[in-house]
Amino acid sequence: MRRNTWQRDAVKAALEAQDAFVSAQQLHAVLRDEGTGVGLATVYRALADLAAGGGADSLQSAEGEALYRACTPGQHHHHLICRNCGVTVEIEADPVEQWAKAVAAANGFTRPEHVVDVFGLCPACSAAVS
Amino acid sequence: MRRNTWQRDAVKAALEAQDAFVSAQQLHAVLRDEGTGVGLATVYRALADLAAGGGADSLQSAEGEALYRACTPGQHHHHLICRNCGVTVEIEADPVEQWAKAVAAANGFTRPEHVVDVFGLCPACSAAVS
DNA sequence: CTTCTTATTGATAATGATTGTCAACATCAC
DNA sequence: GTGATGTTGACAATCATTATCAATAAGAAG
Numbered sequence: 001m002r003r004n005t006w007q008r009d010a011v012k013a014a015l016e017a018q019d020a021f022v023s024a025q026q027l028h029a030v031l032r033d034e035g036t037g038v039g040l041a042t043v044y045r046a047l048a049d050l051a052a053g054g055g056a057d058s059l060q061s062a063e064g065e066a067l068y069r070a071c072t073p074g075q076h077h078h079h080l081i082c083r084n085c086g087v088t089v090e091i092e093a094d095p096v097e098q099w100a101k102a103v104a105a106a107n108g109f110t111r112p113e114h115v116v117d118v119f120g121l122c123p124a125c126s127a128a129v130s
Numbered sequence: 131m132r133r134n135t136w137q138r139d140a141v142k143a144a145l146e147a148q149d150a151f152v153s154a155q156q157l158h159a160v161l162r163d164e165g166t167g168v169g170l171a172t173v174y175r176a177l178a179d180l181a182a183g184g185g186a187d188s189l190q191s192a193e194g195e196a197l198y199r200a201c202t203p204g205q206h207h208h209h210l211i212c213r214n215c216g217v218t219v220e221i222e223a224d225p226v227e228q229w230a231k232a233v234a235a236a237n238g239f240t241r242p243e244h245v246v247d248v249f250g251l252c253p254a255c256s257a258a259v260s
Numbered sequence: 261c262t263t264c265t266t267a268t269t270g271a272t273a274a275t276g277a278t279t280g281t282c283a284a285c286a287t288c289a290c
Numbered sequence: 291g292t293g294a295t296g297t298t299g300a301c302a303a304t305c306a307t308t309a310t311c312a313a314t315a316a317g318a319a320g
Contacts, residue, residue, distance in 0.1 A: 003287050003296055025277075039299035044278065060190035064306080065277070080237055091233055099225050100248045107210055107219055109250035116246050118230045120239035133267055133316050155306075169270035174307065194277080195306070 007038045011046035012070075015056060020086030021067035021079075059117060082122035084129075091118070137168045141176035142200075145186060150216035151197035151209075189247060212252035214259075221248070 014030050015022070022030075028043045047068050050056035054073040061067050069088055071077070076097070080089040096116055104112035121129060144160050145152070152160075158173045177198050180186040187201040187209070199218055201207070206227075210219040226246055234242035251259060 001296065005297065007298070042298060060194060064190060064194050064196065066194065080233060080239060082239070083243075089237055091237075093229070093233075095229055096226055096246075099223070103210060103221055104248055104250045107221075108253035108256070109210060109212065109248075110256040112248055112250040113213075114246070114248045116226075116244070118234055118239075118242055118244045120234045120242040123238035126238070126240040131267065135268065135316075137269070172269060
């Protein structure tokens, strides 16, 4: 039986308040600063549950850290991520879906899945660098 | 000044002998089994050098481990990876390159890069599962 | 070939994210 | 309200990766 706890809600709310990918550690720090004494282990568990349930997307940063972001559930999509500030935009990638399937089939691979993420500099960060 | 050592060559050779993505730990075990007493730290350093020099590709496994594979240098390409046995095929992805650029530009993002990997079951593993 | 400089090695300690443990606690069906 | 049990959280444990640093060996110079 799954129980609803204020800790899980707090993690979910904190995640949805972010518009960028954040690590479990960062989210834990945010919750600590807000005064909500949610344990680190609980943050990890809540994020894992969210990701498993489709309420969040996860990816590995270049440093090997696991990052999470709230996402629109039930819909397959990918991300356009600013490598400077982390701002993230959900994007559709129908052409890529087709291409991935075709390439997998052409090589005899079955049950294809794919990891597709685009990194760049968002408009604000582009301006800041130039 | 960069010096050539037999340890670096051993790591490079061991990596090229693999046709799948392997972790630094696995490669270290292989070298140990071969009788070559190459240190773990050296394996990590050699792999980092290879990746930086374009002689190897790296990606993060779902468990957060860093995996490496020898690759054809100087050419941009992606991978089709068996999620069961790890066998890897290099693939071209011109349509995706164009798509990534277009999507980034449409959202005002500059200097786009992308992570594109396709996972599936290779012919052998597909047969084994069914 | 010998010597000298210094990049490299490797055993080990340190780091840091993530997961396991388990007693105390809180949720929800009844 | 009450009890069975899912959940929490402080802390220990794990595991990949990185830093440390004395000992070694590659390569330049003579």
